[in-house]
Amino acid sequence: MRPLIRSACRLRARVRAMATLPAAAAFSPSSSAAARPPRLTLALFFLPSAPAPAALGARALRTSASAAAAAAVDVGGVKIAREDVVREEDPTNNVPDTIYSKIGLQLHRRDNHPLGILKNTIYDYFDKNFSGQFNKFDDLCPLVSVKQNFDDVLVPADHISRSYNDTYYVDAQTVLRCHTSAHQAELLRDGHTHFLVTGDVYRRDSIDSTHYPVFHQMEGFRVFSPDDWSGSGMDGTAYAAADLKKTLEGLARHLFGAVEMRWVDTYFPFTNPSFELEIYFQDDWLEVLGCGVTEQEILKSNGRTDHVAWAFGLGLERLAMVLFDIPDIRLFWSNDQRFTSQFSEGKLGVKFKPFSKFPPCYKDMSFWINEEFTENNLCEVVRGIAGDLVEEVKLIDNFTNKKGLTSHCYRIAYRSMERSLTDEEINDMQVDRCS
Numbered sequence: 001m002r003p004l005i006r007s008a009c010r011l012r013a014r015v016r017a018m019a020t021l022p023a024a025a026a027f028s029p030s031s032s033a034a035a036r037p038p039r040l041t042l043a044l045f046f047l048p049s050a051p052a053p054a055a056l057g058a059r060a061l062r063t064s065a066s067a068a069a070a071a072a073v074d075v076g077g078v079k080i081a082r083e084d085v086v087r088e089e090d091p092t093n094n095v096p097d098t099i100y101s102k103i104g105l106q107l108h109r110r111d112n113h114p115l116g117i118l119k120n121t122i123y124d125y126f127d128k129n130f131s132g133q134f135n136k137f138d139d140l141c142p143l144v145s146v147k148q149n150f151d152d153v154l155v156p157a158d159h160i161s162r163s164y165n166d167t168y169y170v171d172a173q174t175v176l177r178c179h180t181s182a183h184q185a186e187l188l189r190d191g192h193t194h195f196l197v198t199g200d201v202y203r204r205d206s207i208d209s210t211h212y213p214v215f216h217q218m219e220g221f222r223v224f225s226p227d228d229w230s231g232s233g234m235d236g237t238a239y240a241a242a243d244l245k246k247t248l249e250g251l252a253r254h255l256f257g258a259v260e261m262r263w264v265d266t267y268f269p270f271t272n273p274s275f276e277l278e279i280y281f282q283d284d285w286l287e288v289l290g291c292g293v294t295e296q297e298i299l300k301s302n303g304r305t306d307h308v309a310w311a312f313g314l315g316l317e318r319l320a321m322v323l324f325d326i327p328d329i330r331l332f333w334s335n336d337q338r339f340t341s342q343f344s345e346g347k348l349g350v351k352f353k354p355f356s357k358f359p360p361c362y363k364d365m366s367f368w369i370n371e372e373f374t375e376n377n378l379c380e381v382v383r384g385i386a387g388d389l390v391e392e393v394k395l396i397d398n399f400t401n402k403k404g405l406t407s408h409c410y411r412i413a414y415r416s417m418e419r420s421l422t423d424e425e426i427n428d429m430q431v432d433r434c435s
């Protein structure tokens with residue numbers, strides 16, 4: 001999970017250092033987008049030392065489509081069918097069935113689910129402190145235009161987050177939103193001045209216990225008019241920044257109690273200045289959210305000239321994992337009664353009792369790569385084959401021979417939340433799905 005951009009940067013920095021993989025991070029400052037949409041063109045990666053790239057990965061992904069036959073889902077009154085999102089023949093589409101199968105589940109709208117409980121607790125804070133002024137949106141359609149997702153919030157044309165390696169494209173103009181900031185402009189234009197947007201967001205990424213290609217964010221946005229700050233002795237930006245910090249420190253205390261906090265300067269294309277809030281929790285600094293004072297251009301383009309605003313975005317999984325002691329992000333998607341029955345409406349912070357710690361099954365695989373290889377593509381292939389059985393995909397070796405060919409060795413950890421896996425079944429799965 002990378003509810004906040006920084007955590008993704010750290011993880012990727014680690015991978016990059018090991019393997020000189022292409023840099024990728026949603027809204028980090030210095031990055032540039034790949035121009036061409038790479039389909040999954042991974043070499044025969046389960047067969048070590050096969051140098052020729054083949055389209056095996058894509059095929060494996062498509063055929064493992066358990067949800068392929070599902071009927072259209074309804075999100076806030078918009079019907080979304082598989083063919084609206086997954087287009088095998090379209091080179092500008094990179095959405096696999098595993099991702100389509102998550103659309104419409106809206107975990108954040110389940111009052112007995114950790115994500116719903118957390119969302120409602122944040123709602124309570126805003127209701128109490130702003131006497132119901134914040135409008136709440138939690139079923140806006142996750143299919144948005146490239147303009148909404150990127151242009152409207154000033155993401156530069158060459159920013160890495162726009163690349164096909166990082167974002168799910170339905171076609172060249174349409175994406176699965178990679179952040180809830182995609183709704184800022186339309187809500188501003190509709191006249192809203194105080195709003196919270198909660199929703200599922202989608203990012204192509206690596207695999208470990210805190211990263212999943214679908215996760216949930218909440219966006220907060222508040223507009224001020226000159227009357228609000230005129231008597232304060234501050235300019236609009238300073239006034240908004242002070243209000244933002246006070247509001248979010250209050251929110252952190254509402255969620256975590258009397259914790260130590262610190263503000264860290266950072267960068268987002270849509271805010272200036274931009275900050276991250278960290279809290280000291282369970283012996284470590286934990287990044288809680290990203291935020292800042294909204295760029296004037298966004299307000300001007302959407303009917304709020306002469307106003308200022310603040311915005312924040314937080315990742316629900318990241319916070320819920322800490323608050324409920326949930327050790328693996330895949331658990332949020334579990335329908336296992338042993339998981340779901342442990343949570344109930346209004347009860348934030350009930351500690352999850354693991355019902356199992358079944359043993360992992362490790363498989364190492366090495367393969368030659370070409371310049372099209374990316375770790376995100378590999379992870380998509382692995383998820384397409386193994387679904388939620390895959391716990392981690394980790395680069396453990398990387399070497400280049402005298403002819404300049406580079407080989408990678410990845411260790412894949414498989415682990416079920418529900419049962420013990422056998423070596424044979426994982427071997428069979430790897431071989432069956434790849435031949």
Ligand code: PHE
Pocket residue numbers: 003004005026027178179180181219268270271290291292311312313314
């Ligand atoms: N959209 C940012 C992200 O996904 C979070 C954010 C929202 C930051 C609003 C600042 C203001 O990481």
